[in-house]
Amino acid sequence: MQRVREAFRKASRAYSPQEERRLGGHLGAVVAFGAYTAAWGAAVGVRKRKLPDRHDPLDVLFTAAATFRLGRLLSKGSVTSPLRAPFTRYEKATGPAEVSESPRGGDVRSTVGELVTCPFCLSVWLTTTFAGAHLLWPRATRAVTGGLTALAVADAMQLGYDCLVQKNSE
Numbered sequence: 001m002q003r004v005r006e007a008f009r010k011a012s013r014a015y016s017p018q019e020e021r022r023l024g025g026h027l028g029a030v031v032a033f034g035a036y037t038a039a040w041g042a043a044v045g046v047r048k049r050k051l052p053d054r055h056d057p058l059d060v061l062f063t064a065a066a067t068f069r070l071g072r073l074l075s076k077g078s079v080t081s082p083l084r085a086p087f088t089r090y091e092k093a094t095g096p097a098e099v100s101e102s103p104r105g106g107d108v109r110s111t112v113g114e115l116v117t118c119p120f121c122l123s124v125w126l127t128t129t130f131a132g133a134h135l136l137w138p139r140a141t142r143a144v145t146g147g148l149t150a151l152a153v154a155d156a157m158q159l160g161y162d163c164l165v166q167k168n169s170e
Contacts, residue, residue, distance in 0.1 A: 025111030
């Protein structure tokens with residue numbers, strides 16, 4: 001095991017000699033994601049649900065919009081900052097009800113901080129969650145993704161309205 005650790009440290013140093021990259025934490029995140037995905041697969045397998053032959057286009061659209069909106073809310077929302085606070089440091093407000101934060105702490109804490117401040121990173125976990133939930137509880141999942149899609153559309157309308165008001169007042 002010591003040889004593996006030393007080989008990993010050597011590879012980490014060679015990967016980014018100019019700056020410290022926390023590859024150990026990232027490897028842990030990859031392993032955690034693999035376990036999370038496997039747990040969803042096991043849950044679906046236990047229920048012995050037949051997998052669909054193809055995706056319903058509306059489900060894909062609503063899941064994409066829901067993933068986008070929930071990813072932004074969880075990773076950037078000012079109202080959800082208490083959830084990220086143990087892993088991040090506040091930097092500044094960046095837009096309507098959004099903040100910019102940076103990860104803080106050691107390998108695990110910093111990696112979690114990177115994950116929870118990155119809407120793209122969270123989207124992978126959220127998509128996995130919605131995909132598994134669609135297989136186990138399709139009606140409930142459609143209700144959730146439909147609600148989040150409505151929120152995404154409402155947010156876009158609010159931002160569009162604010163742009164029009166600003167443009168007209170110039």
